[in-house]
Amino acid sequence: MPTIRFLPDDRSIFVPAGSTILVAARQGGVTIEAPCNGAGSCGKCRVLVTERDLASLRLPDGSGPFDAGxxxxxxxxxxxxxxGDLTVTVPERKEAGLKIASHxxxxxxxLRPYVVKRYDPDRHETSILAGDELLAVEQGDISAECFGLxxxxxxxxxxxxxxxxxDGRELATASALNPQSLHAQDVLSRIRFASTPDGLEEMRGSVVEEINRLIASVVAQVGVARERVYEAVLAGNTTMIHLACGVDPASLGKYPYTVEFTGGCHRSAAETGVAIAPAGLVYLPPAISAYVGADITAGILATQLHSEEGTTLLVDIGTNGEMAIVKDGRLWATSTAAGPAFEGMNIACGMRAGKGAIERFxxxxxxxVEIGVIGGGEATGICGSGLIDIVAELVREGVIGPNGRFVNTERVSLPSTLRERLVTISGKPAFHLADDVHLSQQDIRQVQLAKxxxxAGIDLLLRHLGVEAGEVRSVLIAGSFGYHLRAESLISLGLLPSEFDGKIEFVGNTSKTGAEAILLDRECRPEMVRLVAGVEVVELAAIEGFDKAFVASLKF
Incomplete structure (x- = not known):
C-alpha cells in the first residue's frame, strides 16, 4: 500500500491505492479543511506536493495541479x-485573530437561578440544589462559589x-471556530457527514472537546475551579444541538424533517461530556422546528420579541437564515438555506473573519476604493461582511449589473479607477482587490443565491401574514456574523427591502444572551417551552409561488 507522509505533522499513513488524500488524512487524524465535505465545490482543501510526487497522484479534471511556485x-x-508513495504539505489555516461577536x-x-447553594453551619457542609433535586453535598461553606456557563x-x-x-455577572468569555466546519460547512453537509456512527462521533467529539477547551479558558481567566460550575446552557440550531448531544440527525435531512430531540430539558454533564462539576447539569432550550432552533428561541427571549407591539422581524443572517416575526402578539418562524457564502466559504478568495480578511469596502x-482589513496590513482574503460590502458597492456603482454579471466596459462608462480593476483571471472576468485577492463572477453567483x-424567505413570510414591508415597525439582525454588517449594504444588495431603511437594529449574539437569561432566571424555562409550543412554523417550500419569489430575489 502507498505511504503518505503529512507535513508539518510529520505523520505517515498507509492507505489503499486509489484513496484520496482527504480520506487518508481523516484516517490518520490529520486535519485538512474541507467545508464542502469532499464535494470539490469549496476549493479549501488544497494541499502542496512537489512536482516529482505528482506522478504518484491521479487528478480528475478541475482538481489541479495548480502552480504554487x-x-x-x-x-x-x-x-x-x-x-504511490508521496509527501503532502498541509498549509497553515488562515484563521488567526478570528473576530467573533460575543455580545x-x-x-x-x-436573578432566580435553577442551581442554588445552601450552607448548614451545624454540619459545616453546603448542599447544591437544582430545583427540588439535591445534586451534591460538599464540605465547608462554599455557598458563595456558584457558577454557571x-x-x-x-x-x-x-x-x-x-x-x-x-449576582448574575458575566465573568469571562472565550470563543473559537466550530471544529465541525473543517469537515462540513453547512447544516446539510454535517447531517450527511454524521449519517454514520463514526461520523456522528467525530462531530460530537470535536465540538465537545472544543467546548471543554473554552470552559478551561473562561475559568482560568478568573481563577475559578470548573468543579464549581454546576449548570451549562447550550444554545444553537437544531442540528448543532443534535450533534453536540450525539443524537442521530438523519431525520432532519429528509422529509418530513422530524426532530429527534426537541430540548426543553436537562441532561447530565457526565452524559454529554461537558467538563463542569461531576454532578452538574446541561440545559438544552426548546427548539421550534428542524430548522428553527434553540438559538432563535434564545433570540426571542433576549430581544423580548414576543412582547413587541405591532410587527417586528428578527433575522439571523447565516448559513441557515433563520427568522421569526411577531404580529399583534402572535409568533411565526421559518428558515431558508442561505449556504456558506456569507461565511467566506465557496468564495475564490474567501476566508473567515480573521487577520488579513477584507471586512469593509x-x-x-x-x-x-477604501478597503478595511482585519488587523491592518495586506489583504489575504475576503470574509463575509467584506463580501457583502464589495458586491453591494459594485452594484451601486454599476460595475455589477442587476443580473449579477460584470458589465461590459465597452458599453458602460465607469470611472477609470474601477475600470482598471476589472481584469481577467483564468479566462474569466474578475474584480481586482489586492495582490492575489479578487472577486470572481462565480463569487457573485454565490452571493446571489445566498441573498x-x-x-425570498422574508418576502414570503410577510406575504403569509398579509403584511407589507412598509408596515414592519422594526427589523432586528441577530447573530455573530450579522453584527459586523452595514444596513446600507444589506439594502443596496437587495437582501432587505428598501422599506426597512431606518428600521434596522443589529442586536448581536442573542443566542448567547438569551441563554444567559435562561441560566439566570429559572422561570424563563417554562415560559419559553409554552412560547415555542405556540409558534407557527411556516414551510416556505409549501407556499405557492416559492420558486418564482426565489428567482425574483436573485436580481440586484
Missing part, C-alpha cells in the same frame, strides 16, 4: 487519488461565557 503544486485533497442585547433579568454553538463559531449565579465619489434565499 518553486517546483511546488497545489491539488485538491478531496479529489487527488493516491497511487448582544439582553433585557433585564430577575452558557455556550452558543454556532454553525461556524462557538462562544462561551462564565456567569456568577450569586467602500467606493468614494471619485471612484477611489436570494434570505430575501
Amino acid at each position: 518553486e517546483g511546488i503544486s497545489a491539488v485538491l485533497a478531496c479529489h487527488a487519488e493516491v497511487l 448582544g442585547v439582553r433585557g433585564d433579568v430577575t 452558557v455556550v452558543d454553538i454556532g454553525t461556524t463559531t462557538l462562544v462561551a461565557a462564565l456567569m456568577d449565579l450569586e 467602500h467606493v468614494r465619489e471619485n471612484g477611489e 436570494g434565499a434570505i430575501r
Whole structure:
C-alpha cells in the first residue's frame, strides 16, 4: 500500500491505492479543511506536493495541479487519488485573530437561578440544589462559589461565557471556530457527514472537546475551579444541538424533517461530556422546528420579541437564515438555506473573519476604493461582511449589473479607477482587490443565491401574514456574523427591502444572551417551552409561488 507522509505533522499513513488524500488524512487524524465535505465545490482543501510526487497522484479534471511556485503544486485533497508513495504539505489555516461577536442585547433579568447553594453551619457542609433535586453535598461553606456557563454553538463559531449565579455577572468569555466546519460547512453537509456512527462521533467529539477547551479558558481567566460550575446552557440550531448531544440527525435531512430531540430539558454533564462539576447539569432550550432552533428561541427571549407591539422581524443572517416575526402578539418562524457564502466559504478568495480578511469596502465619489482589513496590513482574503460590502458597492456603482454579471466596459462608462480593476483571471472576468485577492463572477453567483434565499424567505413570510414591508415597525439582525454588517449594504444588495431603511437594529449574539437569561432566571424555562409550543412554523417550500419569489430575489 502507498505511504503518505503529512507535513508539518510529520505523520505517515498507509492507505489503499486509489484513496484520496482527504480520506487518508481523516484516517490518520490529520486535519485538512474541507467545508464542502469532499464535494470539490469549496476549493479549501488544497494541499502542496512537489512536482516529482505528482506522478504518484491521479487528478480528475478541475482538481489541479495548480502552480504554487518553486517546483511546488497545489491539488485538491478531496479529489487527488493516491497511487504511490508521496509527501503532502498541509498549509497553515488562515484563521488567526478570528473576530467573533460575543455580545448582544439582553433585557433585564430577575436573578432566580435553577442551581442554588445552601450552607448548614451545624454540619459545616453546603448542599447544591437544582430545583427540588439535591445534586451534591460538599464540605465547608462554599455557598458563595456558584457558577454557571452558557455556550452558543454556532454553525461556524462557538462562544462561551462564565456567569456568577450569586449576582448574575458575566465573568469571562472565550470563543473559537466550530471544529465541525473543517469537515462540513453547512447544516446539510454535517447531517450527511454524521449519517454514520463514526461520523456522528467525530462531530460530537470535536465540538465537545472544543467546548471543554473554552470552559478551561473562561475559568482560568478568573481563577475559578470548573468543579464549581454546576449548570451549562447550550444554545444553537437544531442540528448543532443534535450533534453536540450525539443524537442521530438523519431525520432532519429528509422529509418530513422530524426532530429527534426537541430540548426543553436537562441532561447530565457526565452524559454529554461537558467538563463542569461531576454532578452538574446541561440545559438544552426548546427548539421550534428542524430548522428553527434553540438559538432563535434564545433570540426571542433576549430581544423580548414576543412582547413587541405591532410587527417586528428578527433575522439571523447565516448559513441557515433563520427568522421569526411577531404580529399583534402572535409568533411565526421559518428558515431558508442561505449556504456558506456569507461565511467566506465557496468564495475564490474567501476566508473567515480573521487577520488579513477584507471586512469593509467602500467606493468614494471619485471612484477611489477604501478597503478595511482585519488587523491592518495586506489583504489575504475576503470574509463575509467584506463580501457583502464589495458586491453591494459594485452594484451601486454599476460595475455589477442587476443580473449579477460584470458589465461590459465597452458599453458602460465607469470611472477609470474601477475600470482598471476589472481584469481577467483564468479566462474569466474578475474584480481586482489586492495582490492575489479578487472577486470572481462565480463569487457573485454565490452571493446571489445566498441573498436570494434570505430575501425570498422574508418576502414570503410577510406575504403569509398579509403584511407589507412598509408596515414592519422594526427589523432586528441577530447573530455573530450579522453584527459586523452595514444596513446600507444589506439594502443596496437587495437582501432587505428598501422599506426597512431606518428600521434596522443589529442586536448581536442573542443566542448567547438569551441563554444567559435562561441560566439566570429559572422561570424563563417554562415560559419559553409554552412560547415555542405556540409558534407557527411556516414551510416556505409549501407556499405557492416559492420558486418564482426565489428567482425574483436573485436580481440586484
